[in-house]
């Protein structure tokens with residue numbers, strides 16, 4: 001069955017009638033067909049969102065009325081948690097328990113922003129002392145307008161929701177364009193939004209490819225803000241497109257996040273967090289701790305334990321019992337990751353374990369958990385985002401050296417540090433040039449806390465209050481309060 005687009009409150013076929021296959025990465029089989037929207041559909045969706053924003057059918061509602069709709073969407077997601085998780089696993093390949101986390105988080109995200117919208121509306125009006133008592137100055141926050149959201153395939157529903165929930169809570173209207181590799185749970189989100197009864201045009205979904213649907217969305221003159229998660233290369237194109245209309249962008253891009261392990265760490269705890277940091281979600285995580293730096297004294301022992309445990313990881317289809325590592329999302333991503341491993345042979349890096357197809361899994365895009373050590377600092381696998389189950393490990397001697405190596409990257413999304421010395425951890429956290437730092441752990445992510453990167457990892461923050469502010473404009477409203485106290489041109493009051 002082919003999915004449909006959701007535009008102006010109705011499910012419709014794409015104007016050009018195109019579609020593309022949804023492929024199960026565990027079996028390489030086509031299991032569904034997805035509607036391929038193009039520029040005409042994008043235009044219809046953006047116009048619907050524009051009208052719905054401009055006539056105030058959404059932004060004109062009270063925050064608690066909007067929150068009521070968002071809570072219905074949260075309930076709708078929760079009511080379908082198991083079938084949405086199963087669909088996510090089939091489309092993306094991730095282990096089912098991880099898909100269940102994602103879907104639960106998506107529901108929680110709607111609830112969180114519903115609460116925040118109400119709390120902000122109930123809060124006091126912000127005033128500023130401008131140092132001149134004749135003027136009364138207030139700051140109002142208003143929805144930014146029509147949002148274009150373009151999202152990737154690694155957390156297909158959740159990355160969409162990280163944008164949709166705060167944007168709607170803020171009073172914006174939105175057009176969501178998910179990744180062509182995994183579009184199906186976002187299509188289900190459209191059904192849930194529809195069932196929740198949101199006014200037509202407030203939420204619109206156009207599935208399609210980057211060039212055919214994504215690019216026209218970023219180029220559309222009626223869009224006010226673009227929120228994008230994906231690669232640096234595409235992020236750059238998005239920013240260029242936004243510059244034509246001076247539209248604001250929020251970009252969440254790639255990473256090559258370091259994990260610094262000091263010698264006083266418990267080796268098993270370090271191994272556990274390294275495994276989680278790089279192998280959960282198959283390493284297809286923007287914040288994956290893909291570069292590990294281990295203090296010299298612990299380096300040989302840690303590598304030995306890491307290899308032992310990596311080799312025990314159960315690999316297979318995401319819906320099979322006990323699987324911790326599913327297939328890479330697609331044939332093209334598989335080829336991309338294998339290309340990195342091929343070129344790594346010439347780099348001088350030492351392959352400790354993995355790097356091939358697991359035994360007995362001849363179909364599906366599977367790769368054994370892969371660990372490299374002694375990686376030259378100019379090697380491509382040390383510098384570039386691989387976005388697969390591949391970790392590079394190197395050693396260091398001193399805290400300064402660890403920080404120098406950790407910060408030597410164009411990226412700055414996340415970083416992690418492990419040591420029993422918490423003062424040292426805080427010192428390192430302060431000097432890491434990254435938007436997120438984990439101490440004695442890796443990867444925990446909270447709807448309530450800001451998420452985003454330094455340097456080439458992006459612009460702006462999602463989640464938390466910052467994620468809400470992303471979708472607000474700031475207006476200064478200044479009132480003159482004193483009759484007869486100005487008179488620069490026309491005499492007033494006593495002077496008249």
Ligand code: TXE
Pocket residue numbers: 150151152153154177178179180208209210211213214215216218229230231232234235237238252253254255285286333336385386387
């Ligand atoms: O990303 P793209 P891809 C990284 C990761 C991965 C690489 C490529 O390293 O291997 O990116 O993945 C849409 N105008 N990340 O090719 O192209 C596209 O349809 C507008 C990191 O999937 O960035 C999809 O919806 N939109 C990342 C979205 O952009 C365009 C998560 C992301 O696709 C477009 C995913 C265009 N010209 C990949 N071209 C993270 N930060 O988590 C494509 N798109």
